[in-house]
Amino acid sequence: MDPFIKSVLSQAMLGLNNGAFYALLSLGLAVIFGLLNIVNFAHGAFYMLGAFLALIGLTQFGGWIGMPELSIGFWWALLLSPLLVGLFGIVIERTMLKRLAGLDHLYGLLLTFGVALVLQGFFGNFYNMAGTPYPGIPPSLRGVVDLGFMYFPKYRLFALLFSLAVCFVTWYAIERTKLGALLRASTENPKLVEAFGVNVPLLVTLTYGFGCALAGLAGVMAAPIYSVSPLMGSEIIIVVFAVVVIGGMGSILGAIVTGLGLGLIEGVVKVLYPPAASLVVFVIMAIVLMVRPSGLFGRE
Amino acid sequence: MLEPRADEILRVSDLHAFYGESHILHGIDLTVYRGEVVTLLGRNGSGRTTTLKAILGLVDRRTGYVSINGRPVISLPTYQIARIGVGYCPEERGIFASLTVEENLLLPPTLRSDGMSLAEIYEMFPNLWERRKSQGSKLSGGEQQMLAIARILRTGAYLLLLDEITEGLAPVIVQALGEVIRKLKDRGYTIVLVEQNFHFAAPLADRHYVIERGRVLDMIPHHELEKNRERLNALLSV
Numbered sequence: 001m002d003p004f005i006k007s008v009l010s011q012a013m014l015g016l017n018n019g020a021f022y023a024l025l026s027l028g029l030a031v032i033f034g035l036l037n038i039v040n041f042a043h044g045a046f047y048m049l050g051a052f053l054a055l056i057g058l059t060q061f062g063g064w065i066g067m068p069e070l071s072i073g074f075w076w077a078l079l080l081s082p083l084l085v086g087l088f089g090i091v092i093e094r095t096m097l098k099r100l101a102g103l104d105h106l107y108g109l110l111l112t113f114g115v116a117l118v119l120q121g122f123f124g125n126f127y128n129m130a131g132t133p134y135p136g137i138p139p140s141l142r143g144v145v146d147l148g149f150m151y152f153p154k155y156r157l158f159a160l161l162f163s164l165a166v167c168f169v170t171w172y173a174i175e176r177t178k179l180g181a182l183l184r185a186s187t188e189n190p191k192l193v194e195a196f197g198v199n200v201p202l203l204v205t206l207t208y209g210f211g212c213a214l215a216g217l218a219g220v221m222a223a224p225i226y227s228v229s230p231l232m233g234s235e236i237i238i239v240v241f242a243v244v245v246i247g248g249m250g251s252i253l254g255a256i257v258t259g260l261g262l263g264l265i266e267g268v269v270k271v272l273y274p275p276a277a278s279l280v281v282f283v284i285m286a287i288v289l290m291v292r293p294s295g296l297f298g299r300e
Numbered sequence: 301m302l303e304p305r306a307d308e309i310l311r312v313s314d315l316h317a318f319y320g321e322s323h324i325l326h327g328i329d330l331t332v333y334r335g336e337v338v339t340l341l342g343r344n345g346s347g348r349t350t351t352l353k354a355i356l357g358l359v360d361r362r363t364g365y366v367s368i369n370g371r372p373v374i375s376l377p378t379y380q381i382a383r384i385g386v387g388y389c390p391e392e393r394g395i396f397a398s399l400t401v402e403e404n405l406l407l408p409p410t411l412r413s414d415g416m417s418l419a420e421i422y423e424m425f426p427n428l429w430e431r432r433k434s435q436g437s438k439l440s441g442g443e444q445q446m447l448a449i450a451r452i453l454r455t456g457a458y459l460l461l462l463d464e465i466t467e468g469l470a471p472v473i474v475q476a477l478g479e480v481i482r483k484l485k486d487r488g489y490t491i492v493l494v495e496q497n498f499h500f501a502a503p504l505a506d507r508h509y510v511i512e513r514g515r516v517l518d519m520i521p522h523h524e525l526e527k528n529r530e531r532l533n534a535l536l537s538v
């Protein structure tokens with residue numbers, strides 16, 4: 001194979017891998033924005049929290065409870081940390097966000113921004129800002145797979161496919177099931193859905209928890225790839241917000257497709273003109289804002 | 301206080317309602333019995349929609365007393381009030397644009413087991429069957445109105461609060477809606493109908509409440525309509 005095409009393809013794969021994380025994160029943001037009308041600035045922090053919970057479970061938790069030989073491995077972390085992050089989100093929603101219902105968007109944005117700063121500051125106090133590697137890739141996911149044009153780390157392939165599966169299941173649940181219909185209807189007119197006898201406040205809380213759990217899940221999957229650092233959330237969330245602006249706020253499919261697409265574009269640009277790789281997303285955002293301010297998939 | 305009649309479905313007394321600082325209802329009193337069709341008549345802005353909303357707790361604040369089937373509901377959240385057996389058809393119809401007709405129809409959760417079956421509903425509203433796969437946003441006004449009524453019949457709600465169902469619809473459709481109301485009455489539903497169209501409401505209803513500036517001005521039973529026609533015209537004229 002032509003070496004140039006080869007390198008484009010390999011960067012495209014790595015880009016898709018990043019894109020899968022963008023997709024998971026912007027999907028959570030879109031679900032939350034749809035129902036709560038809140039731009040969840042704490043989303044990056046929840047992603048970081050998910051990664052740290054995995055790291056702590058693997059390397060520290062056993063020691064804390066006096067059982068140093070206990071180590072919570074990757075698979076358990078994949079299940080438990082999103083649950084814990086989701087629960088944390090639920091507590092935040094019930095104790096704080098709920099009180100802002102009906103007020104201007106800006107208050108929710110400020111509050112969640114505050115939550116993000118607190119979490120980031122908290123972990124910054126105890127952990128290396130430059131990052132700590134997560135040494136817990138399970139043996140079955142170590143090594144590489146031959147894709148024909150490149151050797152791709154098995155773990156990355158797993159992270160990509162698993163994220164895609166989670167995105168698909170979420171999309172399906174929202175667009176094709178009864179519960180999803182309730183969610184879509186509540187997004188349009190929560191008061192009326194409540195007047196039909198649905199406990200909408202509970203639905204709102206669970207939705208927020210679910211969106212946060214998706215961020216936590218992305219965090220766990222990112223931990224073995226990037227190093228776990230207090231700043232990892234605020235770094236990725238800037239790109240994710242750009243993704244959300246490009247895709248259109250509140251569109252589920254838009255969040256997924258745009259996340260993957262932009263990861264891919266970022267990867268390919270890295271081969272064509274490396275200095276532009278980290279810029280290209282924002283250039284696209286600027287163009288989309290000029291041409292279609294409500295985003296590619298947004299409702300006008 | 302007098303012992304309430306055993307067949308009392310809805311009692312509202314001294315109901316006050318507020319949107320923010322605006323005080324909209326100033327002590328509404330009304331009672332509806334099982335199987336009745338009762339209208340709330342009044343001029344634009346008199347507070348009829350607000351009365352329905354206040355019953356369901358959809359206003360910013362309310363005081364007074366409301367009971368449904370004997371249960372006081374003033375301190376309950378909206379969804380719990382609905383679950384006692386109330387079906388609400390809002391003035392703006394509230395069809396969910398992102399849902400198909402059938403999804404709209406199946407959306408309200410079942411409250412009690414004795415609601416109409418989907419087959420019975422499609423029989424009563426044949427054009428909804430034809431359009432069941434269409435997106436809610438694609439319906440005509442009449443179809444939207446039919447859907448808004450149809451979807452609260454499946455749930456087992458026995459008290460229906462219907463707000464201006466004839467507004468802006470062609471005479472044939474208004475006539476069909478009159479037929480629907482009659483059938484629902486025959487099935488034993490209790491119906492509160494907010495209406496602007498007196499000609500539509502007059503033959504259907506057992507009693508009429510006249511609302512003016514957030515108060516009940518008068519209650520006129522069906523058989524006294526003729527006697528009160530002139531006064532009513534004066535009360536309802538702009």
Ligand SMILES: Nc1ncnc2c1ncn2[C@@H]1O[C@H](COP(=O)(O)OP(=O)(O)OP(=O)(O)O)[C@@H](O)[C@H]1O
Pocket residue numbers: 319322324342343344345346347348349350351391
């Ligand atoms: N959300 C709101 N905020 C503030 N005031 C409101 C609100 N909704 C209604 N009002 C006011 O409350 C009063 C009663 O309104 P309501 O909608 O109950 O009237 P109505 O009898 O249903 O009349 P119609 O439907 O023909 O306009 C009106 O003066 C209206 O301006």
Ligand SMILES: [Mg+2]
Pocket residue numbers: 348349350391463464
């Ligand atoms: Mg009205």
